Amino acid sequence: MPPPPSPGLEPGALADTIGYRLRVAQLAAYRRFEARLAAEFGGAPRYFGLLAIIGEHPGQAQSRLAESIAVQRSSLVAIIDRLAEEGLVERRPSATDRRVNAVWLTGAGERVVAELAARAAAEEARLSAGMTAAERAALIRLLGQVVDNLR
């Protein structure tokens, strides 16, 4: 991922835009989350979003999973390979379409997702430290509106 600004020198007027602050905040949060957990959980933190989607929607085709995280179908092959090597997911033949590999969490995968969810909740508390419940809710709602505005 692209270059992420942080402390020290500031970019003038740009600093007071949603786009810039979004980038700075996300990069700091993401790097922190992954750096703390990579040693313990391998590739899982990076693909926590994907693992959560697989857990919520078991048995989906790789194609649909690729769309859901906005990567090419061919790119998902290596991602699932790695998560499968780590024992977190498994491919099973689809009952209705012999072309598709349906992807499921393993038992270990479910445990790792649950553990990462707990860690993410701790990070979430840190991200929102000093905010009232109403402020936190507003931030979540407005971020959702930004996403909707980009569709």
Place this chain on the structure above:
Amino acid sequence: MPPPPSPGLEPGALADTIGYRLRVAQLAAYRRFEARLAAEFGGAPRYFGLLAIIGEHPGQAQSRLAESIAVQRSSLVAIIDRLAEEGLVERRPSATDRRVNAVWLTGAGERVVAELAARAAAEEARLSAGMTAAERAALIRLLGQVVDNLR
């Protein structure tokens, strides 16, 4: 850059966290901005934040610029090489320390920064469509608080 969730399948409870929405919103906004402008402006959109910092703080050493965007000093060498090849920045010897290369925008660099700032303002309007001025200000303030919470 990590995998970015988008439409279609959703990750359950994770979807209502600051961390997740930050990632989805930032990735969508960043990809959109870079994809639209890369053909016209080359590497500049990717390093718009850095170019803005150089414009606001001319003559800084490469080391300090590297810190400001959270990359290694050695990584900045290639970045400045490329921006210099494109005629946007130039290295000048420091008057006070012969070890340092002070980095400055060229005239072309200043024009590109101004043009990108205008394009970024248009994107900013899109990101915040449908928000009141108070909501937009709250979003900017709360994102700043997230950044501060991570320091």
Place this chain on the structure above:
DNA sequence: CTTATTTCAGGGCCACTGATATTA
């Protein structure tokens, strides 16, 4: 025959680590 799903081979981009030369 055309389309969809997965896989594979090759390539590109980008940042990092570690070593080196120069200067403070």
Place this chain on the structure above:
DNA sequence: CTAATATCAGTGGCCCTGAAATAA
């Protein structure tokens, strides 16, 4: 002598493009 600055060579991660095999 130690520390800081910039650079370079090498490496690895991650995703993409385009082609191939299988099946709908």
